């Protein structure tokens with residue numbers, strides 16, 4: 001049910017002021033709504049923007065006329081981005097760096113209304129690993145477990161919190177957040193830490209959509225299957241080939257496939273609190 005009153009904690013739908021600038025109604029027809037956020041109106045931060053999908057999204061957004069801050073650990077990678085994209089070295093796992101990134105991005109772009117929460121790492125391993133020759137069983141170590149949580153989950157939380165705080169305190173609306181989950185969110189052998197973070201990101205996409213509705217911020221997520229980026233190029237070739245062979249559309253995903261999904265989340269003002277699997281049918 002659509003609520004007609006003021007902010008109601010815990011309610012999913014909240015009214016958006018008609019002057020919010022995002023819903024353009026055609027005169028005389030309440031049903032006909034051209035509800036698109038224009039990409040050219042975005043002032044957006046992309047974490048993990050130095051390569052892979054983050055760099056592709058940054059490039060596409062800049063081409064569409066958006067102002068873009070690409071933030072990454074990888075300074076050399078940031079330097080390869082097209083001219084016009086603002087770049088900032090930042091480790092999203094460090095709270096203070098996320099705080100200063102958001103402040104800096106607002107200054108550079110003269111405002112802020114978008115975030116693509118994309119930085120992520122994989123450090124795979126079975127919980128228990130048995131040596132085939134000796135039979136010795138070793139345990140997955142806590143430090144590797146935590147390293148993935150620190151970047152993929154805590155880093156994403158810091159960025160979402162700082163972004164929402166910035167918009168709420170500057171009374172800017174509307175705003176939009178795109179989180180990068182993964183089809184691994186449904187569970188995947190050898191990826192306990194990664195699965196935990198990507199499932200949490202999808203669940204918190206609902207949480208954050210509900211919490212930030214009062215500030216006019218939508219939150220959506222994309223869950224890629226297997227995509228051709230440096231992350232997957234580093235995989236064991238045999239495992240990679242087996243995975244690609246299992247994709248019903250018959251090929252690995254390309255960053256452009258995921259850009260189409262990101263663009264949809266950014267533009268569609270009625271998409272909120274959900275995660276879209278874009279995996280060529282890999283997880284069915």
Ligand SMILES: NC(=O)c1ccc[n+]([C@@H]2O[C@H](COP(=O)([O-])OP(=O)(O)OC[C@H]3O[C@@H](n4cnc5c(N)ncnc54)[C@H](O)[C@@H]3O)[C@@H](O)[C@H]2O)c1
Nearest residue numbers: 048052053073091092118119120182224226227229230231
């Ligand atoms: N490639 C895939 O098949 C795939 C599938 C599902 C989900 N994803 C997710 O999509 C996102 C992008 O993946 P990708 O394949 O482009 O990865 P990638 O490894 O090619 O790029 C990730 C970028 O994040 C940056 N990064 C890593 N740790 C960081 C930190 N602490 N602070 C700031 N930046 C950091 C890296 O330097 C790199 O530039 C990730 O969240 C990943 O988990 C990827």
